[in-house]
Amino acid sequence: MGMTAHAMAYEPPDLRTAHVIVVANEKGGSGKSTLSIHVSVALLKAGFRVATIDLDTRQRTLTRFFENRASWAADAPWNVELPYHHALDRGNSKNLRDNETAEFGAFATAIAEVEHEYEFVIIDTPATDSYLMRLAHSLADTLVSPINDSFIDVDVFSRVHHDRSQRGQVAHYADLVLEARRKRRLVDQGIIDWVLVRNRISSTQSNNARQIQTSLSRLALELQFRTTEGLHDRVIFRELFPIGLTPLDPIEGAMRSNALSASQVSARREVDALLASLQLPQRSLGMVHLQARHEWFDRISRYYREMKA
Numbered sequence: 001m002g003m004t005a006h007a008m009a010y011e012p013p014d015l016r017t018a019h020v021i022v023v024a025n026e027k028g029g030s031g032k033s034t035l036s037i038h039v040s041v042a043l044l045k046a047g048f049r050v051a052t053i054d055l056d057t058r059q060r061t062l063t064r065f066f067e068n069r070a071s072w073a074a075d076a077p078w079n080v081e082l083p084y085h086h087a088l089d090r091g092n093s094k095n096l097r098d099n100e101t102a103e104f105g106a107f108a109t110a111i112a113e114v115e116h117e118y119e120f121v122i123i124d125t126p127a128t129d130s131y132l133m134r135l136a137h138s139l140a141d142t143l144v145s146p147i148n149d150s151f152i153d154v155d156v157f158s159r160v161h162h163d164r165s166q167r168g169q170v171a172h173y174a175d176l177v178l179e180a181r182r183k184r185r186l187v188d189q190g191i192i193d194w195v196l197v198r199n200r201i202s203s204t205q206s207n208n209a210r211q212i213q214t215s216l217s218r219l220a221l222e223l224q225f226r227t228t229e230g231l232h233d234r235v236i237f238r239e240l241f242p243i244g245l246t247p248l249d250p251i252e253g254a255m256r257s258n259a260l261s262a263s264q265v266s267a268r269r270e271v272d273a274l275l276a277s278l279q280l281p282q283r284s285l286g287m288v289h290l291q292a293r294h295e296w297f298d299r300i301s302r303y304y305r306e307m308k309a
């Protein structure tokens with residue numbers, strides 16, 4: 001439809017609807033998939049429309065989790081919430097460029113499928129640098145990077161010197177995020193809220209953990225991220241994976257006991273606190289946008305009808 005200058009004068013509303021949460025960190029095994037799983041299930045339980053995308057075409061951890069969950073759902077006595085899940089396939093060409101093109105196409109399709117229908121899109125990513133990874137980063141409204149209490153983990157954000165007061169050069173992953181931010185600002189003035197989430201926190205507070213907190217708070221200013229308490233190291237965060245459940249689910253039955261265990265209670269509290277600290281937008285922002293778009297289109301079609309009359 002050709003638009004006249006007059007019709008264009010209506011301010012277009014924000015056409016994006018879904019809030020995109022990307023879970024990423026170059027460091028392998030830091031807890032990306034574990035956080036993706038728990039954040040997704042928590043948002044589903046809160047009643048949001050949730051879509052999930054697995055960019056880890058090799059390990060497919062998130063995909064396997066939801067497959068397990070779907071088969072549990074088949075004969076569970078309660079309603080087992082499931083997201084709309086999209087797993088990206090690996091490009092199977094020998095030509096790297098062809099694979100990149102195919103993967104980009106698949107990713108763009110996955111996003112287009114869900115961005116207007118779902119309130120949250122959660123993207124789990126692999127621990128590798130690729131074109132697709134960079135693209136995913138620049139789409140993030142909230143970027144969640146799990147980090148363990150180890151200087152090895154801090155190192156991917158900034159080189160750590162023996163003399164910890166000496167400022168390091170910006171490390172590769174941090175550089176990737178800063179670049180994604182720059183791109184994002186150019187595209188839609190969007191802001192990426194970068195949150196470093198502590199994971200596998202040990203229950204004994206160590207001197208090491210305190211030193212790491214100090215290093216991180218110094219880096220936080222420079223790289224513009226915030227840190228938040230995440231999940232403790234608990235068996236319950238990993239043992240339910242084969243049946244596709246989480247401590248947020250009514251697992252008492254599955255675990256053949258009647259009462260909530262102490263670790264389940266603590267785990268639930270940690271996931272709740274994590275969600276609160278992510279400061280995600282409130283319910284139905286997506287719907288507000290959708291409605292605004294419909295009204296905008298209505299106004300334009302009314303304008304054209306009146307022109308004709």
Ligand SMILES: Nc1ncnc2c1ncn2[C@@H]1O[C@H](COP(=O)(O)OP(=O)(O)OP(=O)(O)O)[C@@H](O)[C@H]1O
Pocket residue numbers: 027028029030031032033034035056059061125126127199200201231232233234235237238
């Ligand atoms: N809070 C936790 N408590 C207990 N175990 C955990 C916790 N977080 C992660 N793990 C375990 O640590 C291992 C790595 O976690 P996970 O697979 O989530 O990391 P990842 O960053 O997705 O790894 P990859 O880079 O390979 O994709 C898994 O065995 C997982 O079960």
Ligand SMILES: [Mg+2]
Pocket residue numbers: 032033034056059061125126
């Ligand atoms: Mg993973």
